[in-house]
Amino acid sequence: MEHQQAGNEGATLSQRGRSFIKPKNVIEQAFDECSKNGYDPKKNPTGIINLGVSANGVMFDVLKDKITETGFFDSCTIDHFNYFGGMDDTSHAMAAFLMKYAGSVKPIKRENVVVMNGLTTIVHCLAQVICDEGEGILIPTPLYAGFISDLNVQANVSICPVHLSSEKGTDGTAFQLTVALLEKGLSEAQEKGVKVRGLFITTPHNPLGCIYTKKELLSFMEFCKRHGLHFVSDEIYLTTIFGAGKQAVSALSIEENPLDDDHFHVLYGISKDFAANGVRIGGLVSWSDSVVKSMNSLLTFNQTSGLACYVFSKLLLDEKWLEEVFFPTNRRRLLELYEYTAQFLDTIESVSYIPTATGLYVWCDFRKVLDEPTFEAESELNRRMMKAGVALNPGGGFWCKEPGWFRLVFATHKEYLKEAFDRLRGVLST
Ligand SMILES: Cc1ncc(COP(=O)(O)O)c(C=O)c1O
Numbered sequence: 001m002e003h004q005q006a007g008n009e010g011a012t013l014s015q016r017g018r019s020f021i022k023p024k025n026v027i028e029q030a031f032d033e034c035s036k037n038g039y040d041p042k043k044n045p046t047g048i049i050n051l052g053v054s055a056n057g058v059m060f061d062v063l064k065d066k067i068t069e070t071g072f073f074d075s076c077t078i079d080h081f082n083y084f085g086g087m088d089d090t091s092h093a094m095a096a097f098l099m100k101y102a103g104s105v106k107p108i109k110r111e112n113v114v115v116m117n118g119l120t121t122i123v124h125c126l127a128q129v130i131c132d133e134g135e136g137i138l139i140p141t142p143l144y145a146g147f148i149s150d151l152n153v154q155a156n157v158s159i160c161p162v163h164l165s166s167e168k169g170t171d172g173t174a175f176q177l178t179v180a181l182l183e184k185g186l187s188e189a190q191e192k193g194v195k196v197r198g199l200f201i202t203t204p205h206n207p208l209g210c211i212y213t214k215k216e217l218l219s220f221m222e223f224c225k226r227h228g229l230h231f232v233s234d235e236i237y238l239t240t241i242f243g244a245g246k247q248a249v250s251a252l253s254i255e256e257n258p259l260d261d262d263h264f265h266v267l268y269g270i271s272k273d274f275a276a277n278g279v280r281i282g283g284l285v286s287w288s289d290s291v292v293k294s295m296n297s298l299l300t301f302n303q304t305s306g307l308a309c310y311v312f313s314k315l316l317l318d319e320k321w322l323e324e325v326f327f328p329t330n331r332r333r334l335l336e337l338y339e340y341t342a343q344f345l346d347t348i349e350s351v352s353y354i355p356t357a358t359g360l361y362v363w364c365d366f367r368k369v370l371d372e373p374t375f376e377a378e379s380e381l382n383r384r385m386m387k388a389g390v391a392l393n394p395g396g397g398f399w400c401k402e403p404g405w406f407r408l409v410f411a412t413h414k415e416y417l418k419e420a421f422d423r424l425r426g427v428l429s430t
Contacts (some may be wrong), residue, residue, distance in 0.1 A: 027397040049420040052393040056275035057412040078306035087115040093316035102250035114295040117304040119269035119282030127155040136160040136194040142398035144206040160189035163401040198230030204237040207407040209356030234267040242335040243357020261287040341410040360411035367404030378403040390423040
C-alpha cells in the first residue's frame with residue numbers, strides 16, 4: 001500500500017486510518033474559507049463570493065414550488081431501510097430518464113442502475129470494483145478535481161494523467177482530447193510500472209465545458225477495447241446545456257459501441273442537472289451482472305435517504321414539468337448568466353476564455369496576468385483574488401499542466417456576479 005502519512009499525526013490510528021489524513025488541496029482550502037466567511041449582501045457584505053464550487057444556485061425557487069405542491073408527499077413511504085425499496089424506485093426513475101434524455105440504444109431496466117448517495121460515492125466504489133490498489137485510471141487533464149480524492153483516498157487507485165494542451169487541435173479547439181494523446185498517456189503510465197485498468201471521461205466536460213462528438217466517443221471506446229480497458233463516461237451535466245441547438249451526446253446512445261458489458265459504465269447524478277448538490281443521489285448504469293452485484297454489496301454503507309429518493313424519483317419521471325417548467329427555466333437562466341459573464345470577460349483585455357454552451361462555469365485564461373508562468377504565480381493570483389473577496393478555482397487544482405487557468409462558476413445570482421466582477425476588476429487593475 002502506498003500510504004502517505006502526515007507527520008506524526010494519528011499515531012494511535014491504523015496505518016489505513018493515518019493514510020486518510022491528508023492536507024487539504026487548494027480547492028478544499030478555498031471552500032473552507034468561503035464557508036466560514038461567505039458573502040451575503042446584507043449580513044456579510046465583505047465576505048467572499050464563491051465562484052469556485054460547481055453548484056447551480058438559481059433554481060431553488062422552481063424546485064421548491066414543485067415539491068411543496070399539494071399532494072406531492074401524499075404517498076411517501078420512508079419507513080423501511082432504503083436498500084429494500086426506495087432506491088429501487090430511483091433506479092427505475094433514473095433508467096426511464098436516461099432512456100429518454102441520453103437516448104440509450106439499449107433498454108435500461110431498474111436492475112441496470114445502482115443508486116448511491118452521490119456520484120462521488122459511485123466513483124469511489126466503482127474504482128474499487130474495477131481496480132486493485134495501486135492500479136491506475138487514465139484521466140484527461142484538466143480533470144474534475146473530485147476524482148482525485150474519489151480514486152485516491154480509500155480506493156488507493158492512481159490517476160494516470162493524459163495532459164491536454166491549450167494549443168488549438170485539429171478540430172480548432174483548445175484542450176482537444178485525441179486517441180494519440182490517450183496512447184501517450186497509457187505508455188507513460190506503463191513505463192512507470194502502473195497497471196492501467198480504465199479511462200474516465202466527463203461529457204459535457206468539467207471544467208472545459210466541451211461536449212464530445214459521437215465520432216470522438218467511439219474512438220475513445222475503440223481505444224479502450226484495443227487495450228482491454230474499462231470505459232467510464234461521467235455524464236452528470238447531461239442536460240445542463242444552454243447554448244441554442246446544442247445537445248450532449250451520451251455514450252449510451254452510440255449504436256456502434258464496441259465494448260462488452262463488463263467494460264462499459266455510464267455515470268449520472270442529479271447534483272448538477274437538478275441544482276441539487278446537497279441531496280446526494282448518483283447512479284451507475286451497467287449491464288454487467290458482476291459489476292452490479294459487486295456495487296450492490298457496497299450499497300449498505302452508501303444508501304441515500306428515503307426522502308431524497310422519494311422526491312427525485314417523482315421529479316425524474318415528471319416529463320411535463322421537466323419539459324414545460326424546469327428545463328426551459330434552467331436553460332434561460334443559465335444562458336443569461338453565461339452571457340453576462342462573457343460580456344464582463346470580454347471587457348478585460350488580459351483575460352480570455354473558452355466559449356461554452358454547457359455546465360455551470362467558464363474555463364478562463366489568466367496566463368497574461370501572471371508575473372511568471374509558474375504555479376507559484378498562479379497561487380499568488382489566487383491569494384489576491386481571495387483577499388479581494390472573490391474565489392475562483394485555480395487550474396493547478398484540476399491538474400491543468402499550464403499555470404494561469406481558472407474555473408469561474410457563473411450559476412449564481414446576478415447581483416452576486418456583478419459584485420464579484422467589480423472585485424475581480426480591482427484585482428486585475430493592480
Ligand atoms: C464531473 C463530476 N462528476 C461527479 C461529481 C460529483 O457529484 P455528486 O454531487 O453526485 O457527488 C461532480 C461534482 O462536481 C462532477 O462535476
